[in-house]
Amino acid sequence: MGYLTIDSLTKKYGDLTAVKSINLKIKQGEMVALLGGSGCGKTTILRMIAGFIEPNAGTVSINGKVMNNIPAYKRNVGIFFQNYALFPHMTVIENVEFSLKLKKMKKAEIKEKVEYILGLVKLEGKGDSYPRQLSGGQQQRVALARALVMEPDVLLLDEPLSNLDSKLRQEMQVEIKRIQKKLKLTTIIVTHDQEEAVSLANRVVIMNEGEIEQIGEPGEVFNHPAHPFVAEFMGFSNFMEGKIVRKEGKEIQIEVAEGKVMNQSYDRADELAVGDAVVLTIRPEAVLISKTEEDGYAQGKIVNMTYKGHNTMVDILSSFNEKVQAINVDMVLPKEGESIYFAFPSDKVIIYKK
């Protein structure tokens, strides 16, 4: 039994089903990331948990209590909006104390709580500023403080870091994690950034077209994606379709094109059989490249190189006409159009049955 339980939750907009019968159980104090591209239904789920929209079917329950038909203002669910949604006519303190005043708390108690939370998000001394006088990062921390101060049963974060530059992003990632742990908040974070999801959450839920593709711990979804879709989302590339034509222990031979075969060693070869149609994938940074021919390496030609600062993206056209993408960190590379050798290490390759 989860603290926050989502049971066959469904939302339709006309003919479009935005959320298709989702089930999810979240433990108290757990941080779960909903990860997916735009339009995958992750924000719709968030809005249903907050109570802004009603589901067509299914339930949301918090601490065993079904929340359907309970209006948003009675749910005690804190939400952080992507655009912050600060009250422009109120100062930082007025924004933060809004929920406490509604609870008719004593003045001294309100002051104490507001001061504590502003300290927690490192906004001391900014209390009397208006949102428009603050920087983006400061506004964001006000929004976070405002959601935290109400001591919500569930905290929802909608793309909390999407509007920040990379340095501030790193800082806020650490901050959010620290505060969430300290207050032991049951948290759902919605994001389209897989790095953000795996670094913040205890569990990651990958969504596509209103459905859950995979739920797992960050390491699991990052290294063992359940489907090619999840793999692509988690940064895998070099997808190759083929058919297994031979298998001997861990050594398998895949026919990727008419008459073109690829030899590959695969640790989980037991799951596969000769004749299976498969999709093979590997991260570009896991592809090994060499200027000279080595054992187990295939030959190709460099078609394009993109310098990215700390690494170089190398596009290779293999001798069997497949495009291969590799990331090279420190090797001095041949020129474009010249020959190169590459290999897929057996522990880095994933082979899916089609």
Next chain:
Amino acid sequence: MYEKKKINWLFKLITVIAFMIILAPMIVIVIVSFNATEIITFPPQGLSMKWYANIFAENSKFVDGFLNSVKLAIVATLFDIVIGVLASISVTKYSFKQKGLLISLFTSPMFIPSIAFGFVLLQMTASMRILTPFLKILIGHIIIILPYIIRNTLGILTSYDWTIDDAAASLGANPVKVFFKITLPIIKPAVLSGALLAFLYSFDEAVISSLLTSAKFTTLPVQIINYMEFRFDPTVAAISTILMAISLALMILMDKFIGLDALTKQ
């Protein structure tokens, strides 16, 4: 640089002339109102306050007319603030078919000639005994000044971020509190500037009022027209001077509390 200077000089001249054309008649009226002779002359001959005294004379109905106009404009404006704000929210917060039609309908009274509208209202209300002249004119004014409030309020609401209201709800505010603590304070400048325009229009309105008026209830503009039918002395200039002073005072108050830029920023 020489060219630029020349243009600057030319623009300054045009601006001064434009302002003189706008302000000159008003200045003349102010000067005339202090004129000692009965016939309106310029330049004035002698200084006198007797036209001001005339406004407040015993048999004059100007004070009554002024109070009636103020009462009418206040009631009509307050009524339209409520209707206008709610109507504007309904067409901006929710999306539905025929939304554009509804917005056109809300603002349509602006485009109907007031003489035609006044005539229709006169016909419709002629047989309704329960309606006093005040109520008849009030209904007319409520309809014709509504677009001023709706247009201003729509202006700010079309760019309103409704997630702010969602945020307030998630923090524990029920819909009534969300409206009075969040939505209304944010849109207040636009509503007030619309209300000021609506108030001034109602106060100044003569066509509908003169069609629906009676001996018992006349507004100031109607009173002025009636007076001018028989007499043409600087009393009207004195009234105009007072009205201009009141308008100016309203503008200054408005600027102090919500900023005049709210009037032009839509």
